Amino acid sequence: MESGWLAEGPRVAEFEREFAAAQGVTQAVAVSSCTTALHLALLVAGVKPGDEVVVPSFWLQAQGHRFHQAVKPGDEVVVPSFSFLATASVPRCVGAEPVFADVDPLTGNLTAETVAAVLGPRVSAVVVVDQGGLPADVGPLAELCHARGVVLIEDAACAVGSRYRGCPVGIGADAAAWSFHPRKLLTTAEGGMLTTDRKDWAEHARRLRQHAASFPAAERHEAVRAPAEEYAELGDNFRMTDLQAAIGIVQLRRLPAMVERRRALVASYRAALDGVPGLRLIEDPPEGESNFQSFWAEVDADFPLTRDGLLDALAAEGVSARAGIMAAHLEPAFAGKPLRAPLPATERLTARTLILPLHHELGEEGVGRVADALRRAARTPKVPEGERR
Numbered sequence: 001m002e003s004g005w006l007a008e009g010p011r012v013a014e015f016e017r018e019f020a021a022a023q024g025v026t027q028a029v030a031v032s033s034c035t036t037a038l039h040l041a042l043l044v045a046g047v048k049p050g051d052e053v054v055v056p057s058f059w060l061q062a063q064g065h066r067f068h069q070a071v072k073p074g075d076e077v078v079v080p081s082f083s084f085l086a087t088a089s090v091p092r093c094v095g096a097e098p099v100f101a102d103v104d105p106l107t108g109n110l111t112a113e114t115v116a117a118v119l120g121p122r123v124s125a126v127v128v129v130d131q132g133g134l135p136a137d138v139g140p141l142a143e144l145c146h147a148r149g150v151v152l153i154e155d156a157a158c159a160v161g162s163r164y165r166g167c168p169v170g171i172g173a174d175a176a177a178w179s180f181h182p183r184k185l186l187t188t189a190e191g192g193m194l195t196t197d198r199k200d201w202a203e204h205a206r207r208l209r210q211h212a213a214s215f216p217a218a219e220r221h222e223a224v225r226a227p228a229e230e231y232a233e234l235g236d237n238f239r240m241t242d243l244q245a246a247i248g249i250v251q252l253r254r255l256p257a258m259v260e261r262r263r264a265l266v267a268s269y270r271a272a273l274d275g276v277p278g279l280r281l282i283e284d285p286p287e288g289e290s291n292f293q294s295f296w297a298e299v300d301a302d303f304p305l306t307r308d309g310l311l312d313a314l315a316a317e318g319v320s321a322r323a324g325i326m327a328a329h330l331e332p333a334f335a336g337k338p339l340r341a342p343l344p345a346t347e348r349l350t351a352r353t354l355i356l357p358l359h360h361e362l363g364e365e366g367v368g369r370v371a372d373a374l375r376r377a378a379r380t381p382k383v384p385e386g387e388r389r
């Protein structure tokens with residue numbers, strides 16, 4: 001605040017350089033949220049909206065109609081339904097249509113197989129999510145997409161600090177979007193980032209985040225005789241502030257220690273819950289390592305309680321767990337939208353998973369308390385499947 005710069009300025013530029021270096025990419029564009037980062041990613045990748053073609057017709061006018069409207073549909077963007085709603089809502093922001101693909105029943109992430117099942121001629125982009133921080137198997141997806149001229153965007157909102165094939169996640173896609181909301185590991189209160197190795201995309205995104213002005217506000221304010229800016233197209237205000245970036249720079253330095261701490265706590269959870277039947281704990285996939293932003297468990301038929309029954313039992317002991325990840329296609333906002341393929345793994349995971357308490361200050365004692373409550377719940381007398389709640 002004492003520097004005099006509050007809105008986007010030198011701190012944002014510094015945070016962008018440090019974040020790009022940490023993620024192993026050449027370009028990072030700071031924005032107001034992951035949602036706006038995804039929005040920009042689809043715009044710079046050239047995902048096209050539909051067109052309303054208005055055709056005046058004298059014959060139709062004679063029939064009492066004013067115009068005949070032929071509608072050219074927009075592009076399609078393949079997304080998982082099994083994600084926070086933003087992943088599915090962003091295609092609509094650019095006039096495109098989301099197409100839901102199912103996820104792997106173990107990892108909760110899209111795979112090349114589930115995406116191939118819904119690809120069609122209008123698909124111009126795929127958004128793959130590293131759900132809860134668990135790295136998606138991006139390699140085969142990139143191969144599938146690039147063979148068809150489809151762009152692959154990684155929604156890495158939850159995955160800062162996660163690794164895939166020995167590198168930070170995000171590198172295997174054409175662009176990646178990150179969230180710095182307080183629910184995520186690295187926070188700037190609100191904020192997001194778009195990363196890519198495409199310099200042309202990054203430059204375009206930098207213009208679009210500030211109304212597509214030809215000069216950034218920071219450059220104009222530094223000049224004694226400010227150049228006149230020009231607006232060649234329409235953009236938006238997706239800027240991050242220097243106040244947020246200053247927080248982000250400090251947070252970024254703490255990230256490796258935070259990830260290490262979370263992974264140690266997850267190892268303690270695993271040891272404490274070893275041998276509990278009917279509770280599958282999420283684990284690293286063979287291709288990578290999770291930051292364990294969300295440590296979730298699937299409650300299957302061997303467990304004496306349903307997922308909701310277990311949430312109640314934990315709450316009765318003062319343990320606040322959370323229902324697992326949502327499924328966008330079950331929300332009223334997408335109701336009535338026909339599915340291109342059934343989503344059995346999505347529906348199973350959204351009904352049967354819960355997220356266990358985990359933060360880097362939880363401590364071994366906290367893990368022990370939650371694990372004890374889970375073990376007690378696992379000893380509940382079993383109720384026949386049909387009578388369960």
Ligand SMILES: *Cc1c(COP(=O)(O)O)cnc(C)c1O
Binds near residue numbers: 158180181192
């Ligand atoms: C949190 C989250 C978002 C949205 O991030 P914001 O920064 O709040 O816009 C998008 N996608 C996924 C998978 C998320 O978890």
